Amino acid sequence: MGQLVNGIWEDSWYDTRKSGGRFVRSTQTFRNWITPDGSAGPSGSGGFAAESGRYHLYVSYACPWAHRTLIFRALKGLTDHITISVVHPDMLSDGWTFDDSFAGATGDTLMGHRFLREVYLAADSQMTGRVTVPVLWDKQTGAIVSNESAEIIRMFNTAFDGITGNSDDYWPEPLRDEIEAVNARVYSDVNNGVYKAGFATTQNAYDEAAGELFSALDWLERRLADNRYLLGDRVTEADWRLFPTLARFDAVYHGHFKCNRRRLVDYPNLWAYTRELYQWPGVAATVRPDHYIRHYHYSHETINPYRIIPIGPVIDWSEPHGRG
Structure with a gap:
């Protein structure tokens, strides 16, 4: 998990020395909002109106934060309106990459980049911060709308209702x-x-x-x-x-x-x-155990230095849940 510092890539892990060994998650950098009419949201700048085909979502099937956005894209009928690119599950010295050699990884289908950091640099050539997924990109202005998953799912929850006709509300x-x-x-x-x-x-x-x-x-x-x-x-x-x-x-x-x-x-x-x-309906397709089992065990050298992928438990997700 590297980072950009003034636009320069650094391959650096989290420094826990100053926090008593505790992991402290970084805050996200891009905090704009898509709204039905393009007016400003709770943070950031305005100008991001809900339009079919205008936005592109960069995700990892391995990442739980990105997974939220894929779920809401499915639940809210946005799969035909917001395109996606899926990174390779391995996150090594170059961070997230667009290597498409792993099943389900798509490459950068929008701009053809090799690394996710290039998406960030396209938005801000002097970017400083962690290069994370998800990233919600505006094709029209060439800008990152948001890389905060909690806010992206709230945009998806309501902003496009007038386009999709899907008024299901998960934040009533x-x-x-x-x-x-x-x-x-x-x-x-x-x-x-x-x-x-x-x-x-x-x-x-x-x-x-x-x-x-x-x-x-x-x-x-x-x-x-x-x-x-x-x-x-x-x-x-x-x-x-x-x-x-x-x-x-x-x-x-x-x-x-x-x-x-x-x-x-x-x-x-x-x-x-x-x-x-x-x-x-729609959720199972967003769950890719092959990606998240590979990612965690292969990418975290400090935890699993030999990169052994365990056989893991057999999980039957189709077993009846019995909850009505």
Whole structure:
């Protein structure tokens, strides 16, 4: 996971020395919004109107943050309106690349770049920051709209409704405060929690992160004992933000990130809930275990220096979930 510094690529891992061995995630750089009429959103500049065919999404099937955007692209009927490029699952000294030799990797179908960093440099030749997915690109202005997944999914949730006719709302007004509260704990202790455990470089940092992770999973298991979804009987953004982490848990995070107190399949409610979300129309096609199993085990040399790809558990995502 390298970075750009004043437009120059540096192959550098996260520095945990100043944080007591704790992994600290960087904030994202591009925070504009697509809106129905192109008016400015909550942050950034205006001028990004919802139009069919105008935007391109750069993703990795391995990355849970990018996975969110692929799910919303499918749920909201945007597959014919927003084109995509998929990077190779290996993230080595050059970061994400557009090598298309791995099944499902497409190359840069828009601009023909070799490396994802070139997309960032096309938007800002003096860019400083991590080169991450997802990236939402505006073909019309040659600019990055956003590389913040939490905001991209909210754009997809409503901005294109007038074009697609799909008015499904995963961030409904009456539930927003509760969604935000659930999102906050899920992000800190689960979505990012697995990384805080896996990338910890001291025992204390690992113990702290792993403890918070399994406390949160226990909390979610109890919550789903009485609710079909995290907010009751209606699936919301909170569910789709949690799902990518759960989908990767037993195959990757349990072993590779040492999140091994329990497996997902050891939580009856969470396991059935995850299968239900996987079986939701359009979602299964966004789940690529071949990409995420390869990516984590092959890319993280500090964790797996010999790059051994484990055989992993056999997971039957098509098993009936029994949740109604």
